[in-house]
Amino acid sequence: xxxxxxxxxxxxxxxxxxxxxxxxxxxxxxxxxxxxxxxxxxxxxxxxxxxxxxxxxxxxxxxxxxxxxxxxxxxxxxxxxxxxxxxxxxxxxxxxxxxxxxxxxxxxxxxxxxxxxxxxxxxxxxxxxxxxxxxxxxxxxxxxxxxxxxxxxxxxxxxxxxxxxxxxxxxxxxxxxxxxxxxxxxxxxxxxxxxxxxxxxxxxxxxxxxxxxxxxxxxxxxxxxxxxxxxxxxxxxxxxxxxxxxxxxxxxxxxxxxxxxxxxx
Amino acid sequence: xxxxxxxxxxxxxxxxxxxxxxxxxxxxxxxxxxxxxxxxxxxxxxxxxxxxxxxxxxxxxxxxxxxxxxxxxxxxxxxxxxxxxxxxxxxxxxxxxxxxxxxxxxxxxxxxxxxxxxxxxxxxxxxxxxxxxxxxxxxxxxxxxxxxxxxxxxxxxxxxxxxxxxxxxxxxxxxxxxxxxxxxxxxxxxxxxxxxxxxxxxxxxxxxxxxxxxxxxxxxxxxxxxxxxxxxxxxxxxxxxxxxxxxxxxxxxxxxxxxxxxxxx
Numbered sequence: 001x002x003x004x005x006x007x008x009x010x011x012x013x014x015x016x017x018x019x020x021x022x023x024x025x026x027x028x029x030x031x032x033x034x035x036x037x038x039x040x041x042x043x044x045x046x047x048x049x050x051x052x053x054x055x056x057x058x059x060x061x062x063x064x065x066x067x068x069x070x071x072x073x074x075x076x077x078x079x080x081x082x083x084x085x086x087x088x089x090x091x092x093x094x095x096x097x098x099x100x101x102x103x104x105x106x107x108x109x110x111x112x113x114x115x116x117x118x119x120x121x122x123x124x125x126x127x128x129x130x131x132x133x134x135x136x137x138x139x140x141x142x143x144x145x146x147x148x149x150x151x152x153x154x155x156x157x158x159x160x161x162x163x164x165x166x167x168x169x170x171x172x173x174x175x176x177x178x179x180x181x182x183x184x185x186x187x188x189x190x191x192x193x194x195x196x197x198x199x200x201x202x203x204x205x206x207x208x209x210x211x212x213x214x215x216x217x218x219x220x221x222x223x224x225x226x227x228x229x230x231x232x233x234x235x236x237x238x239x240x241x242x243x244x245x246x247x248x249x250x251x252x253x254x255x256x257x258x259x260x261x262x263x264x265x
Numbered sequence: 266x267x268x269x270x271x272x273x274x275x276x277x278x279x280x281x282x283x284x285x286x287x288x289x290x291x292x293x294x295x296x297x298x299x300x301x302x303x304x305x306x307x308x309x310x311x312x313x314x315x316x317x318x319x320x321x322x323x324x325x326x327x328x329x330x331x332x333x334x335x336x337x338x339x340x341x342x343x344x345x346x347x348x349x350x351x352x353x354x355x356x357x358x359x360x361x362x363x364x365x366x367x368x369x370x371x372x373x374x375x376x377x378x379x380x381x382x383x384x385x386x387x388x389x390x391x392x393x394x395x396x397x398x399x400x401x402x403x404x405x406x407x408x409x410x411x412x413x414x415x416x417x418x419x420x421x422x423x424x425x426x427x428x429x430x431x432x433x434x435x436x437x438x439x440x441x442x443x444x445x446x447x448x449x450x451x452x453x454x455x456x457x458x459x460x461x462x463x464x465x466x467x468x469x470x471x472x473x474x475x476x477x478x479x480x481x482x483x484x485x486x487x488x489x490x491x492x493x494x495x496x497x498x499x500x501x502x503x504x505x506x507x508x509x510x511x512x513x514x515x516x517x518x519x520x521x522x523x524x525x526x527x528x529x530x
Binding site: 038039040041045046047049050118119122145146149150152153159160163164167237238239240241242 | 303304305306310311312314315383384387410411414415417418424425428429432502503504505506507
């Protein structure tokens with residue numbers, strides 16, 4: 001069995017291009033339609049109600065592209081809106097939180113740190129997902145609001161970035177976490193600065209790879225993979241020059257191919 | 266003659282509360298209605314088209330509050346959307362750029378630096394406003410995208426903030442600016458870190474005071490001031506806890522009184 005329909009990927013912006021890249025590497029014959037809500041980003045500083053409204057609108061827009069599955073590549077949107085979007089769509093909807101939590105559980109010796117936007121950390125979504133499978137695991141969350149702007153500035157391993165990482169991660173280091181979930185799609189860009197602020201033995205978990213495993217599993221179980229030539233379109237709701245610049249930084253070759261769409265609001 | 270109607274103030278978020286405070290200090294008998302578009306902030310990273318759409322929607326919402334004048338307290342919105350909003354409304358609309366440019370011109374000896382969001386600097390709005398009145402003045406612009414998140418983190422005079430200020434302002438220092446326009450309503454919160462990165466003689470221009478002068482002049486010329494008891498309402502389109510926290514930081518006493526509104530989009 002095979003299903004030629006596309007896989008939709010939704011993100012608040014373009015950080016989720018790291019997830020698109022991981023998916024394309026694993027599933028080169030699939031068609032992907034990515035939608036980055038760059039006109040309303042960032043979601044991480046907004047309330048759950050606003051995030052749900054935005055995520056729903058974006059999901060319904062992608063649903064009109066005849067997709068067989070929707071991937072929410074944004075941690076903030078997954079944490080605040082996954083059930084709402086799952087309820088609204090008749091196709092499988094996968095978020096980044098559960099796969100990331102499962103990977104962290106597989107690696108930890110008992111103490112997991114989670115970093116993300118203010119909204120993701122306030123939601124407690126990772127903590128809940130980890131405790132559902134491992135109730136005795138200790139989970140320590142920390143919001144890191146400056147990491148996204150630092151990554152978007154391209155200051156991946158500046159002294160300033162290392163100092164910010166030291167300030168944010170000091171409380172996690174002090175309690176001796178052994179595993180750290182990078183709970184925001186931008187954070188892998190700062191991997192060196194983040195790792196430098198932690199004990200060398202701490203394992204960093206990037207959800208993108210775990211999410212790709214989950215999508216492969218779901219394709220097998222529900223829909224069958226595509227046998228097409230494989231392709232990806234990237235739609236954005238605002239096409240400021242910086243969006244193209246950052247897209248190019250995350251996924252070389254993509255910056256020049258962004259398509260502007262209006263979500264009709 | 267007197268006009269009891271309110272003065273509307275529009276900002277992309279809550280940085281413009283610094284402008285509201287300056288206006289209330291000068292005009293204690295006026296009624297103010299402030300609208301912060303916190304559901305869509307920041308504007309500074311978005312395209313002129315998107316900013317114009319958002320600004321117009323916010324301005325029309327405020328126009329329904331029976332206002333006699335609209336103040337655009339956001340540098341980014343002024344730079345991208347002032348003429349569009351002026352064209353749409355039948356009342357006077359004032360932005361922050363012209364008053365700030367005039368103040369800088371009154372103080373400079375010939376070389377003005379302007380700092381702001383990426384969108385404000387890319388628009389060249391300050392440069393145009395300054396050159397209209399002083400064509401021989403040298404204007405050097407510099408986008409400082411990390412200043413707003415640093416201010417919102419409350420890291421006003423952290424070593425990290427001073428180091429970021431040093432990196433951003435070094436090119437302006439090198440060419441010997443004598444005056445610096447703080448072209449974003451958040452930047453006065455970082456005044457010490459910014460001043461510390463410049464020669465002690467450089468004059469910092471905060472547009473809020475210049476804007477208040479302009480509003481007083483317009484009230485006298487067009488509408489008459491109010492003789493009421495004076496009051497201020499603060500409306501926001503998203504009421505995340507951090508919005509209240511930052512509002513409280515900028516304007517103590519305000520954080521608990523935000524009213525949530527929907528712009529019906």
